[in-house]
Structure formats: structure tokens, C-alpha cells
Amino acid sequence: MTLAILCKFQYRFINNKFDGKQLYLILTFLILTLIMALRSEYVGVDTSPYSRIYNIIISSSSYNEALTRAPLTAPIYIFICRILGKISNDPQILIIFSALVINIGLFLFIKRTSADVSLSVFCWIGLSLFYFSMNGNRQCMAMVLVLNSLYYLSISIKSKIGWLLLILAIGIHSTCLIVVIGIAGMIITAKLKKNRIIFIVSFVGSLMISILFFGIVRLFIRFFPRYAMYANSSSKYSIFNNTGGGRILILYLFLLTICVLWVINSQKSNIETDVFHNRLFPSIVFCAIFGIFNSKNELINRILLYYMTLYISFIPATLQNYNRQLKFFIKAGIIFALCAYSFLSLIENKNGVIPYSVFWYA
Numbered sequence: 001m002t003l004a005i006l007c008k009f010q011y012r013f014i015n016n017k018f019d020g021k022q023l024y025l026i027l028t029f030l031i032l033t034l035i036m037a038l039r040s041e042y043v044g045v046d047t048s049p050y051s052r053i054y055n056i057i058i059s060s061s062s063y064n065e066a067l068t069r070a071p072l073t074a075p076i077y078i079f080i081c082r083i084l085g086k087i088s089n090d091p092q093i094l095i096i097f098s099a100l101v102i103n104i105g106l107f108l109f110i111k112r113t114s115a116d117v118s119l120s121v122f123c124w125i126g127l128s129l130f131y132f133s134m135n136g137n138r139q140c141m142a143m144v145l146v147l148n149s150l151y152y153l154s155i156s157i158k159s160k161i162g163w164l165l166l167i168l169a170i171g172i173h174s175t176c177l178i179v180v181i182g183i184a185g186m187i188i189t190a191k192l193k194k195n196r197i198i199f200i201v202s203f204v205g206s207l208m209i210s211i212l213f214f215g216i217v218r219l220f221i222r223f224f225p226r227y228a229m230y231a232n233s234s235s236k237y238s239i240f241n242n243t244g245g246g247r248i249l250i251l252y253l254f255l256l257t258i259c260v261l262w263v264i265n266s267q268k269s270n271i272e273t274d275v276f277h278n279r280l281f282p283s284i285v286f287c288a289i290f291g292i293f294n295s296k297n298e299l300i301n302r303i304l305l306y307y308m309t310l311y312i313s314f315i316p317a318t319l320q321n322y323n324r325q326l327k328f329f330i331k332a333g334i335i336f337a338l339c340a341y342s343f344l345s346l347i348e349n350k351n352g353v354i355p356y357s358v359f360w361y362a
Contacts, residue, residue, distance in 0.1 A: 021117045028121050029107045036099035036134055040359040041091060044135040045352035051091035058085030076171025077138055092359050098137040105144025109313070112151055113276050116316035119331070123312040126338025127251075128345035132305065135351040139302070142173035143309055150179070150310075154186060154279040175303055181209060182307065185282025195266040195281060199259065202282040206289035213290075248301055252291035254337055255311060259285050261330065262318045277317045283307050284314050 041051045053070055057078055060066035066078050084093050106124065114120040124130050133140040145165045152162030169176045185202065192198050262281070277284075287307035294300040315334060319327050346354060 021111075024121075025107050025111060025117055029103055032130065033099050033103045035356075036102070037096040038358045039095065039134060039353075040357045040361070041095070043353055043356055044137070045350075046135050046137065047095065047352075050094065050137055054081050054085075054091045054094050055089075057081040058089060072138075073174055074138065074172055076168055077141075077173070080172075095137070095359070098141055102133050102137070102140045102144050105141075105148055109144065109147040109151060112148075113313040114316050115313075115320050119316045119319075120312045122335065123315050123338060126335075126342045127308060127311065128342055128351070129305065129309060129312070131345055131351040131353050134353050136302070136305075139173045139175070139305070142169040142176045143306055145169035145172070146176050146179050146306055147309055150182065150186075150280060150283075151276060153183060154276045157183075157187065176306055178303055179283075179306055181286060182280065182283035185286065186279045188282060189279050195263050195278065198278075198281050199263050199285060202285035203289055205282065206286045207293075209286070210290055210293045247295075249292060249295035251341060252288050252295060255308070256285075256288035256292065258311065258315055258318055258334075259288055262314070265318065265321055274317055274320075277314055280310055280314070284310050287311075 039047070041048045053072065057066045057070050058081060060069050063079065063082055066082060067075065070078055072078075080097070081094065084097055087093060110117055110120045129140075146169045149162045149165035149169060152159040152165065156162075166176075166179070185205075188201065188205075189198055192201060259281075262277075284307065287304055287310070291301065291304050291308075294304075319331055319334075322330060345351070
């Protein structure tokens with residue numbers, strides 16, 4: 001809260017003025033990066049396994065051997081590990097590197113797209129994405145690359161930087177191929193002008209994808225056979241089986257409510273001038289609808305995080321142009337809901353971030 005107040009002022013350093021939002025982003029970037037980078041390998045469910053994979057990769061005699069030995073399909077990620085291995089054999093360097101990549105990518109995205117940077121950072125924590133970033137490091141690296149890729153592609157679908165970032169993301173975690181649905185949605189919004197129409201089309205499209213999704217998954221596994229374990233009994237998480245309790249349904253209903261608030265607001269304001277969020281609106285609706293229909297499937301919930309991250313800037317954008325009093329009550333409700341979800345995530349500790357320990361005391 002103290003840091004959020006900084007956003008309201010301007011500051012002078014020597015002869016240069018800078019906005020309070022920049023100071024806020026710098027300070028929160030440092031705090032979140034240090035928390036992530038200094039954690040031990042025992043903080044985060046997947047941190048220890050990735051530390052072991054790192055040792056497998058750097059102990060391989062060549063890059064090609066590492067591609068064969070490493071239990072993942074991620075050529076860019078393996079290349080990164082090989083480079084880091086020339087600096088240090090300690091897996092802590094991978095934890096530090098991933099913390100930097102995730103937070104730099106996150107804060108560049110927030111700076112470029114958010115109408116309220118403090119609320120966006122709060123949403124990153126409130127949606128438990130921060131806790132997940134200390135668990136699924138590799139996926140989070142891909143996620144922030146996808147976010148910035150979509151930013152550039154929203155400006156121009158032919159953006160070379162946008163496609164390059166997406167290729168890098170795929171090379172780190174191939175599950176981010178699911179964002180092709182979002183890219184298709186961006187093309188659709190170029191034809192449709194009204195958010196009400198876009199919402200209806202996105203809603204119906206999401207239902208259709210829900211029906212066809214498992215056929216698409218089988219096609220994906222044909223090209224990426226190493227992920228076949230997530231489609232059979234060799235993994236406790238299966239994309240074809242319901243393994244969760246389904247309580248996340250409440251979160252998806254909350255996100256769908258945000259979508260409805262956006263549509264209502266767009267009918268009475270100039271919110272449609274927000275090119276980025278209008279282009280990505282089908283993706284945002286897809287996350288809520290597809291999540292509702294698959295709320296008991298933990299693996300699909302994890303894949304949907306590529307879309308859920310869009311809400312960290314979409315939620316502040318939704319609040320724009322509401323009158324001051326109504327905006328206050330809506331924002332208070334959002335903060336309360338996300339606080340409750342965040343605390344529940346910590347209590348259940350599904351990401352394995354509690355107890356927290358720094359690496360030199362592990």
C-alpha cells in the first residue's frame with residue numbers, strides 16, 4: 001500500500017523528472033526479483049526437479065546429447081541452460097536467471113499496457129501468479145514472452161518482434177502454442193467493431209473449442225510425443241481426466257464477471273479505443289469460458305495461465321471510465337476477492353512456496 005502511494009507523485013533526480021509509476025515499478029521489480037532469485041531449490045514444487053534437469057543438461061557432452069537426455073522438449077531452454085552452465089554448475093544461477101527474465105518481461109508488459117500499474121502488480125500476486133512463478137519457472141518464462149509477443153502482434157499481426165518472442169516462448173515451453181487461439185481471436189476483432197458482438201462470438205467460439213479441444217491435443221501430442229505422459233496414466237495430471245476439486249470455478253466466474261463489466265462499460269464510453277485489450281478480448285473471454293467448462297482439470301487450468309496473465313492489465317483497463325464512486329466500489333470488490341483467493345492459495349500451498357527459505361540457509 002505504501003509503495004502504491006508513490007504512483008501519485010512525480011519525483012526529481014538530479015535534473016531529470018520521473019513519474020511515480022516508474023519508481024513504483026522499479027521498487028516492486030527489485031522486491032519480487034529478490035524474493036524469487038534468493039529462494040532455495042526447496043521453494044516451489046518444480047524448483048528441485050528443474051535443478052536436477054539443469055545438472056543433466058550441463059553434464060551432457062554436447063547440445064545434441066542434452067536434447068536427448070533432458071526429459072523435456074524445449075530446445076531454447078536447454079540452450080539457455082548450456083550457456084549458464086559455462087558460468088556456474090550451481091543450479092542457483094538458473095533460479096536467478098529465470099527470476100530476472102520473468103520480472104523484466106512482466107514489468108515491461110505492465111508498463112506498456114496497464115492503466116494502473118499498482119493494481120496490475122496486485123493482480124499478479126492476487127491471482128497467485130507470483131506464487132506460481134516460483135514453482136513453474138520454465139512456463140512463467142514462456143508466459144512473459146507470450147505477453148509481450150501479444151502486445152506487439154496487437155499493434156501489427158506482421159510484427160517481427162512479436163513472432164520472434166513467440167518462437168522463443170515455444171522453444172522454452174511448447175504448451176504456449178495454445179496462444180494460437182488468441183492470435184486467431186485478434187484477427188477476428190479486426191473485422192468486428194463492437195465489444196458486445198465480440199463477446200458473443202468469443203463465447204460461442206470458446207464453447208466450440210471446448211468440444212474440439214481434445215482432438216487438438218491428440219494432434220499436438222503427435223508432434224510433441226514427450227507430452228504423451230499428460231494424456232495417459234503415466235502422470236498424476238492428465239489432460240483427459242478430472243483431477244482437481246473444481247473450486248477454481250469460482251475464480252473463472254469472477255473473471256467472466258470482469259468481462260461483462262468491460263462490455264457494459266464499452267457501451268457508454270470510449271473504451272473501444274484501447275486497441276490492445278480490444279484485440280485480446282476474445283482471448284480473455286476464452287480463458288473464463290474454457291476454464292469454467294474444465295475447472296476440474298488441473299492440467300488445463302495450468303495451461304490457461306497463458307491467458308489468465310492478460311487479466312493483470314485487463315482488470316485495471318475495465319475500471320477506466322466508470323464514474324469515481326462506482327469505480328471505488330468495483331475496485332474494492334476486486335481487491336477483496338483477489339485477497340481471499342491469494343490467501344487461500346497460500347494456505348493450501350499448492351505451489352510449495354511455504355515455508356520460504358533463502359538458498360544459503362537451505
